[in-house]
Amino acid sequence: xxxxxxxxxxxxxxxxxxxxxxxxxxxxxxxxxxxxxxxxxxxxxxxxxxxxxxxxxxxxxxxxxxxxxxxxxxxxxxxxxxxxxxxxxxxxxxxxxxxxxxxxxxxxxxxxxxxxxxxxxxxxxxxxxxxxxxxxxxxxxxxxxxxxxxxxxxxxxxxxxxxxxxxxxxxxxxxxxxxxxxxxxxxxxxxxxxxxxxxxxxxxxxxxxxxxxxxxxxxxxxxxxxxxxxxxxxxxxxxxxxxxxxxxxxx
Amino acid sequence: xxxxxxxxxxxxxxxxxxxxxxxxxxxxxxxxxxxxxxxxxxxxxxxxxxxxxxxxxxxxxxxxxxxxxxxxxxxxxxxxxxxxxxxxxxxxxxxxxxxxxxxxxxxxxxxxxxxxxxxxxxxxxxxxxxxxxxxxxxxxxxxxxxxxxxxxxxxxxxxxxxxxxxxxxxxxxxxxxxxxxxxxxxxxxxxxxxx
Numbered sequence: 001x002x003x004x005x006x007x008x009x010x011x012x013x014x015x016x017x018x019x020x021x022x023x024x025x026x027x028x029x030x031x032x033x034x035x036x037x038x039x040x041x042x043x044x045x046x047x048x049x050x051x052x053x054x055x056x057x058x059x060x061x062x063x064x065x066x067x068x069x070x071x072x073x074x075x076x077x078x079x080x081x082x083x084x085x086x087x088x089x090x091x092x093x094x095x096x097x098x099x100x101x102x103x104x105x106x107x108x109x110x111x112x113x114x115x116x117x118x119x120x121x122x123x124x125x126x127x128x129x130x131x132x133x134x135x136x137x138x139x140x141x142x143x144x145x146x147x148x149x150x151x152x153x154x155x156x157x158x159x160x161x162x163x164x165x166x167x168x169x170x171x172x173x174x175x176x177x178x179x180x181x182x183x184x185x186x187x188x189x190x191x192x193x194x195x196x197x198x199x200x201x202x203x204x205x206x207x208x209x210x211x212x213x214x215x216x217x218x219x220x221x222x223x224x225x226x227x228x229x230x231x232x233x234x235x236x237x238x239x240x241x242x243x244x245x246x247x248x249x250x251x
Numbered sequence: 252x253x254x255x256x257x258x259x260x261x262x263x264x265x266x267x268x269x270x271x272x273x274x275x276x277x278x279x280x281x282x283x284x285x286x287x288x289x290x291x292x293x294x295x296x297x298x299x300x301x302x303x304x305x306x307x308x309x310x311x312x313x314x315x316x317x318x319x320x321x322x323x324x325x326x327x328x329x330x331x332x333x334x335x336x337x338x339x340x341x342x343x344x345x346x347x348x349x350x351x352x353x354x355x356x357x358x359x360x361x362x363x364x365x366x367x368x369x370x371x372x373x374x375x376x377x378x379x380x381x382x383x384x385x386x387x388x389x390x391x392x393x394x395x396x397x398x399x400x401x402x403x404x405x406x407x408x409x410x411x412x413x414x415x416x417x418x419x420x421x422x423x424x425x426x427x428x429x430x431x432x433x434x435x436x437x438x439x440x441x442x443x444x445x446x
Contacts, residue, residue: 001367002363002364002365002366002367002388002406003365003366003367003385005365005366040430045365045366045387067265070263070265070266070269071265071269073266074266074270074427074428074429074430074433074434075387075428075429075430076387076389076425076428077266093263093295094263094264094265095265096263096265096266096269097263098263098266098389098428118297120295120296121295121296121297122362122391123362123364123389123390123391124263124295166362166364167362167364195359195360195361196360196361196362197360197362197364197365220360220364220365221365250366250385
């Protein structure tokens with residue numbers, strides 16, 4: 001059995017790690033390379049960089065930071081945020097990213113998902129879906145949660161699988177930063193509708209939340225940021241807890 | 252020790268190069284093979300794309316092999332050492348190991364992404380201290396062989412995770428992404444090269 005993965009996420013702005021609540025109110029949390037290697041040491045299975053820089057300078061700093069981090073890291077590194085083209089992807093992959101995560105661009109230019117997975121292999125292409133609960137089901141939002149696409153999240157998840165995505169990074173906008181737990185229903189619906197690995201994100205606050213998203217929603221991986229940055233839970237203790245509950249995790 | 256990482260033109264060569272450097276190799280990334288201590292075939296792209304690259308250098312690669320250069324193939328780089336593969340249309344590999352490369356049969360989800368245990372089935376220097384350790388996999392294809400692999404893993408079926416002889420080694424997992432198990436592998440690799 002492939003182990004359930006714990007992924008530490010770093011939201012990076014102009015080369016520094018920040019973290020907000022419900023995508024706003026950002027606070028500074030430190031240097032990405034330092035935090036990434038601390039998380040590897042603690043037992044993280046992967047690291048995700050989400051670049052939220054709004055400036056060109058910020059993007060260039062990111063490439064440097066990806067390189068710095070990749071050279072100290074010996075676990076997989078994924079990078080997302082603001083990717084627009086095959087050239088952006090190629091630059092990130094040649095600077096040490098193992099996978100890239102496409103979000104807004106996947107909605108606006110779905111063909112890029114197909115082209116990228118043909119060129120770099122589907123294993124290198126994650127499609128990130130930011131979903132918000134609506135009356136019936138979930139709606140896909142892009143541009144850091146500010147733009148409603150009108151797309152239904154589960155249907156979109158199936159579509160990105162068919163386009164060639166190798167993994168789905170599924171974030172609940174409603175839960176992001178709240179520490180009230182993952183959106184189990186949303187995750188379950190997407191896992192049930194797809195055949196590629198699903199990474200659950202948004203809302204982790206305590207070990208029970210991870211257990212639930214793995215056991216109840218059958219997520220393949222769970223991502224968290226704030227609780228690791230703030231030492232609410234250490235990854236080592238979290239994995240010990242999950243193992244004690246009978247889940248297979250890498251320790 | 253000098254290692255050359257062969258650049259097929261796409262993907263992440265940075266991690267494998269960093270891992271080799273951390274182990275003490277002097278690393279060069281190049282688009283054509285040359286005589287060094289270790290030629291690394293990295294794990295990026297699709298079988299058919301790499302096959303067309305490899306076919307251009309088949310003679311040189313076989314010459315180096317005869318002259319005692321050692322080879323490490325990672326993931327797709329290992330798969331290309333078999334006779335043929337089906338990814339992206341049927342194409343020929345190097346034929347250094349008998350067998351063919353095809354989609355993982357019986358898997359619930361593809362690609363197979365994540366950490367799984369490897370088991371020693373035919374011990375050699377490269378397998379030392381790796382039995383039952385977790386390593387990182389990202390792949391949809393595996394090699395179907397008629398010989399016993401040095402290490403196996405399971406995902407839907409049992410598949411070769413590490414193959415080796417005195418001169419050629421291949422891993423289906425990514426040692427450069429496998430944390431501590433990866434460092435153990437690279438230390439073993441140095442000893443294997445020196446034998």
